[in-house]
Amino acid sequence: MQDLLTTEQFLPVLDGYPTKFPPGERFCYCNGGYVVLALIAERVSGVPFHDLVRDRVCLPAGMRDTEFLRSDELPERTAVGYLPIEGVSRTNVFHLPVRGNGDGGIYSTVADVSAFWRSLFAGRIVPAGWVAEMVRPRSDATPEMRYGLGFWLHRSSDTVMLEGHDAGVSFRTKHDPRSHVTHTVISNNSDGAWPITRRLDELLTN
Numbered sequence: 361m362q363d364l365l366t367t368e369q370f371l372p373v374l375d376g377y378p379t380k381f382p383p384g385e386r387f388c389y390c391n392g393g394y395v396v397l398a399l400i401a402e403r404v405s406g407v408p409f410h411d412l413v414r415d416r417v418c419l420p421a422g423m424r425d426t427e428f429l430r431s432d433e434l435p436e437r438t439a440v441g442y443l444p445i446e447g448v449s450r451t452n453v454f455h456l457p458v459r460g461n462g463d464g465g466i467y468s469t470v471a472d473v474s475a476f477w478r479s480l481f482a483g484r485i486v487p488a489g490w491v492a493e494m495v496r497p498r499s500d501a502t503p504e505m506r507y508g509l510g511f512w513l514h515r516s517s518d519t520v521m522l523e524g525h526d527a528g529v530s531f532r533t534k535h536d537p538r539s540h541v542t543h544t545v546i547s548n549n550s551d552g553a554w555p556i557t558r559r560l561d562e563l564l565t566n
Contacts (some may be wrong), residue, residue, distance in 0.1 A: 364457030366431075367402055367409050368394045369478050387499035388505060393461035398462025408463060421479035423472040428460050438467060439548045441528025452528030460495075464524045470544045472523075477535040477542050495537075525550055530558045 364370055374392045379558040381388070398409040405412060410428040420428050429438065429455050434436075441452035442496050460466050479485050497506040505521075506513045512521040523532040530553035533544035543560045 361454065361457050361530050364461075365459050367395065367399045367461055368404075370457075370461060385400055389501070389507070394462040395492075395517070396462070401462075410459070413466070417476070418472075419473075420484045421466065421475050426466060426468040426472045427478075428438050428465065429467045430459050431456060432458060441548045443528040443550055452526075454531075455527035456521055464526070468546070470546060473533050473544045477533070477537075478540075481535075481537045523553075525553070530554065534561075 364373070374395060385492040391506065399411055402409050407415070415429065417423070429435070430500055434440065439454075442449045443452055443455070444450075457465060465535045470555065476485075479489060483491065495511055495513060496508055500507065501507045501512065506515055508520075510522075512523065513519070514521070517536065518538050519534050519536050521534045525531065528549060530547045530550055531545070532553050534557075535542045538539040539565065543557065543564065545553040545560070547556075
């Protein structure tokens with residue numbers, strides 16, 4: 361983990377594995393695919409992935425507290441992730457890459473995530489036509505959810521969702537572009553977000 365800092369450095373970790381099935385045959389989420397996409401974006405633009413996200417997403421959306429930070433250089437205001445190891449809560453510094461990449465690991469706040477949703481659907485990050493393509497269902501993922509281009513999509517509503525979890529972190533944000541209602545939960549442990557976001561689902565659908 362201590363060697364995973366740039367997008368290129370992820371490639372030896374991803375290399376050498378056979379595909380699970382031919383492309384287009386069925387749906388299966390894969391973190392490695394998003395690292396490959398980050399590498400493609402770097403090579404096409406000539407700009408490092410972390411700078412691309414800052415310049416093309418965070419700055420247009422006004423997300424001032426969102427950045428791919430190094431885990432060994434965290435600013436004072438940053439929450440640290442924790443997980444139980446041998447009965448003791450320990451930080452996740454040895455469990456995650458030094459710096460996140462295309463598959464996640466960006467640091468943010470609930471306010472900035474809300475700004476992201478507003479900016480995305482207002483066309484300030486990419487044009488509205490592209491947004492419509494991103495949130496168009498492409499795959500049936502579960503009985504309740506479908507998948508677009510990077511977004512989970514509720515089968516019976518317009519709700520769009522992003523989520524992630526790893527050692528010492530969990531996150532889910534849901535946005536309804538019709539009602540403009542958003543709920544976001546960020547936790548600095550692996551399971552903390554789920555009971556809260558489930559309760560918010562109950563309150564917002566009743």
